[in-house]
Amino acid sequence: MIGGLIAAKIDPSIMQRLAAGKRTAVITGTNGKSTTTKMTAAALGTLGEVISQADGANMDAGIIAALTLGRTASFAAIEVDELHVPHVSDAVDPDVLVLLNLSRDQLDRVGEITIIERRLREGIARHPDMTVIANCDDVLVASAAYDAANVVWVAAGAGWANDSVSCPRSGEPIARDGDDWWSTGTDFRRPTPTWWFDDSSIHGPDGFTAPLNLVLPGKANRGNATQAVAAAVAMGAEPGSAVEAVGTVGEVAGRYGVRQVGEHSVRLLLAKNPAGWQEALSMIDPDAAGLVIAVNGQVPDGEDLSWLWDVRFEHFENNAVVASGERAADLGVRLLYAGAEHTTVDDPLAAIASCPPGRVDVLANYTAFRDLGVAIDRIERSREARHG
Numbered sequence: 001m002i003g004g005l006i007a008a009k010i011d012p013s014i015m016q017r018l019a020a021g022k023r024t025a026v027i028t029g030t031n032g033k034s035t036t037t038k039m040t041a042a043a044l045g046t047l048g049e050v051i052s053q054a055d056g057a058n059m060d061a062g063i064i065a066a067l068t069l070g071r072t073a074s075f076a077a078i079e080v081d082e083l084h085v086p087h088v089s090d091a092v093d094p095d096v097l098v099l100l101n102l103s104r105d106q107l108d109r110v111g112e113i114t115i116i117e118r119r120l121r122e123g124i125a126r127h128p129d130m131t132v133i134a135n136c137d138d139v140l141v142a143s144a145a146y147d148a149a150n151v152v153w154v155a156a157g158a159g160w161a162n163d164s165v166s167c168p169r170s171g172e173p174i175a176r177d178g179d180d181w182w183s184t185g186t187d188f189r190r191p192t193p194t195w196w197f198d199d200s201s202i203h204g205p206d207g208f209t210a211p212l213n214l215v216l217p218g219k220a221n222r223g224n225a226t227q228a229v230a231a232a233v234a235m236g237a238e239p240g241s242a243v244e245a246v247g248t249v250g251e252v253a254g255r256y257g258v259r260q261v262g263e264h265s266v267r268l269l270l271a272k273n274p275a276g277w278q279e280a281l282s283m284i285d286p287d288a289a290g291l292v293i294a295v296n297g298q299v300p301d302g303e304d305l306s307w308l309w310d311v312r313f314e315h316f317e318n319n320a321v322v323a324s325g326e327r328a329a330d331l332g333v334r335l336l337y338a339g340a341e342h343t344t345v346d347d348p349l350a351a352i353a354s355c356p357p358g359r360v361d362v363l364a365n366y367t368a369f370r371d372l373g374v375a376i377d378r379i380e381r382s383r384e385a386r387h388g
Helices: 002-010 015-020 033-044 060-069 080-094 113-123 138-144 219-234 239-246 274-281 308-309 328-339 348-353 366-387
Strands: 022-027 051-052 075-079 095-099 131-135 150-155 174-177 180-183 196-197 201-203 209-213 258-261 264-270 290-294 321-324 342-344 358-364
Touching: 002 015, 015 022, 015 060, 015 080, 022 033, 022 080, 022 219, 033 051, 033 075, 033 113, 033 219, 033 239, 051 060, 060 080, 075 080, 075 150, 095 138, 095 219, 113 138, 131 219, 150 219, 150 274, 196 219, 201 219, 209 239, 219 239, 219 342, 258 366, 264 274, 264 308, 264 348, 264 366, 290 348, 290 366, 308 328, 321 328, 321 348, 328 366, 348 358, 348 366, 358 366
Parallel strands: 022 075, 022 095, 051 075, 095 131, 131 150, 150 196, 264 358, 290 321, 290 358, 321 342
Antiparallel strands: 174 180, 196 201, 201 209, 258 264
């Protein structure tokens, strides 16, 4: 990101100048930004050249760096941190804003989620011509987009509802009945979706339906894909071509990738907050030879790990787990109370080595995921040097 930092110091208006003339989609949400951005870029690729971040750097410097590399591109699919969306939107004037979900992240780093919802609502109001692709299953997202002039509602799912028990507009309780939800005592309720998905297909306006075959696992990624398709179609893509394009997206900045580490085939999964952990836990292979959960508590992770107690680790009552990372002891205490059989090995590489040979799933938070990826890269380079 160093190039973007220097460029912004030299020319504070550089983001606006680099984005001028591009048709831009901004993608944001607490979870799924990188994946949905890659899917949106793939779908927009059916229309022409697209620039996007390759590494998920979603604040000003990373966005500027990406735009600098794509000066000739007609389209941009830009992942943006939730807190940065209003001023980034003011700079790039997006055609489309994709709102995935909003839930509590690290409170010591990000702050209360209701504040983010209000800032997004204010930012959207400044761009009345922008199309908002909004997840109608997420109460906070629906509130942020509810007053927008141009909204395409998508039923993308919301597996985590712990942060929307009350209405962000009135404070009244949110009532739920199946997929439907509403604010008691007000007219704010779940909008009717234009796009939705099921176990096999994606459905859209004018009777459109097509098989939705993804490389990536999990229901959440089917929701991400549906919003990516809706965004690309809003920008002129042919629906069938957009659906085929999102189906080609595999590894996302190392996530979901499989790496060989000695006798172990290691699949890497990333989770950064309670909602993300809950979704990632649903992707764990119960037949894997081993499961390593690695947790750090550095600034990018959030130094306060009280959120561990919001995650349903009881999911592993029948699985042996290796607790790892800088905060392995904190995780071990949580697993103990969850009744999950586990051992504790601080070093993630040693934790993997302690598992029986074969497939190992590794679920890690941000810096643990990053550091493990670097360590595996180092092993692979050493192996190549020995055999090169």
